[in-house]
Amino acid sequence: MLITSLILGNLILLAFSASTPKDKCMSMHVFQTTYNAVKEKIQEMNTLAERLKEKLDQSIDDTCESLANQGQLLQSSTTSNRYATRMVSPEFQPTVAYCIRFFYKTPYTRNYTGNFSIYLQEGADLGVPVWQKSIVTSNWTLGEFSPDPEYLHKPFKIVFEDKGNHYILIDDIMVYNVGCNSPGVRSPICSTNSYKRTDGQTTTCYTLHLEPLTWRDAILRCKEFWPLASLVSIETAAEDLFIRNIVANGTDLAAAADFGLWTRGNDIDKEGNFVWAENHGQPKAFSYSNWRSGQPNNIGDDQDCVLLQYPLTGLKWSDANCSEKHSFICEAAYSHVTGHSSIGNPFG
Template identity: 40%
Template sequence: MQYLMCMLVILPYVGGGPVHPRTEKSCIAMHTFQNTYDVLKAKLFDINAEMSLLKDDLDNAIEQTCGVLGTLGTGNTHLYQLTYCNFEEKDDDDECTFRPEHFVINQDVSDHTFGSTLGHVYTYTPYYYSGSKLTSVKMFQPANAYCIRFYFKLQAAAAGSIKLYLQVGEHPGYAFHTIPATSLPAEKWILAEASPDQEYLQQPFKIILENSIRTIIYIDDIMVYNARCDTDGIRSPVCPFGSFTRKEGTNLSCYTFHPEPLMYVDAIKSCKRVWPDASLLQIESAEEQTYITYQINKSRAMTYAADFGIWIGGNDVDTEHKFVWIGNENPIPFNYTNWHQGQPNNMNGDQDCVMLQYRTNNNDYEWGDVGCAEKHSFICEMTYDVSHASSHQYPNTVIG
């Protein structure tokens, strides 16, 4: 058997005469291959790095959703079903559609979801009508317990009440819970909470909120859980796997990183799906800035995302150059800043939202303002007072 061996021998070119056309063509081909090889090598290196980051994100997602090694963790926050309606978007399957009577959707006032005119709120103005009503389109299924929570705000002190009904069949029957307006504060968001008796929960039902308070009233963030109100994760959050926590005084903050790039408003909505009272990250001190920077620098996924910017919860949408933290019931003015030199600059007149944008030589991340329609990764924050956690009694809460 004969073997044919093909060998390419490259001899150094010795100057002194013209390059043979055939040799010149070979050299061009070899240089082209060398450049292609270098480009492919760089691309493969980038792909390998991307795959490592994706693997880290997958591991974190599995832990957050399923617990360690894929088992259901004890801190899982989805041991109940939550129907959370913030009236920011229509749901095609009527999950969060309420049929209004004399209520209208309003974006001219600050809502509870965002604490800003970025959001929407149901408003009743008692000029011509003696009352108003919201009725769920969704039929809620029987369960051993239900917890119904929502926020409302009165423009002024007034007489009247809010009544809650569970409608089984065609008729609502009597109200199972009444919130009298007597002694309720004006111009403050109030959290209402009610737990129907189990007799109401044996058949599918609709929820009706009936209002007879004779002042302008706002209603937002209706939350319906098929669990008792004292279940972990309802009145106070359960930090998911993969989150990191920080305590200051009696306040505990739980932070979750979300690698998927979203627009600013959509990022806030995503935080609310973790816990309805969550917000985008609010950095209110140099100590918190240092803590967040440390967490970013020790995570490959967050460090990679930070190269493209990470949303935090500040903006000046409502009043130009007056930056506030939003995502809570009331905007919080900046009392600490970490702006990059020359920032904020509102370039092109449409940069209203804040992100961690500029990495410094000491691995800090300084702030910049950008357009709110840009898409970036983000960090959510859930902060609550642990001194209230045992009793679950919070200020401005009406519990029934």
């Protein structure tokens, strides 16, 4: 493009420096012909770039899509008693131990009363509840239990039963073939290529992924590392510095950051109101930010997700279209006291 600009510039100077009107006219015709040829080449290059981008996106989908863990849908049904609704899982095989974890809440501000129960059904026998709550609040709550080994000698299905005065929302159902107190369940097992940071009683594992994904797909990929992990949220200057140092010390990471790294920040619900996506709670407003000058700018009126970008200027923040594909940073934070994560599924 620089060479093209020089050619056009020289032709313009030649056209206006011609000695006679006739020479000027002829020079302008030459310039017009060259301009049209250059314009046509630029259009060809733009078309080629669009085709290459389409092929790149398709190659990413073809190569990487099969790497994602696919979950199974639960089947729901209503019993003859119109006040009871059940959701039934696929069948699980006998083993020594299981841990069943999930998040639940009522969508209403008025508290739920009734019975929210879980059964381990063998064959047609529903049996008695192995877990039960009579009060459910409007806040996401973690439920978990390890079934008594006597329930695990035969194949079984997990049955969630709602028998109360409100609907119940259930999210992030996780079943492990180990007990709930096992490593990797209550707290993540940080891999050798992750970065640990401890702040008080909370440890966070950060993992950086070069594979470009959309914002929502990146969140799901983070959850493959640990079901309660999510995209990074940068809430303090100290955490921001930690992330910037990680990226600066890795050549591949710095190169990926040129194109942007997804975070959990977004203004999807309300334009200009940036929050860290909810983690089984309310979305968290930014208390710290490090925007690049002129950002966020919401170009095209569809830039709702936050990137870390511009490593040469200190890894600043920018907004981007959530459907774009970028590399990303996952984080999994857990408490040394409870062992529970402080991060969950931002889709609630």
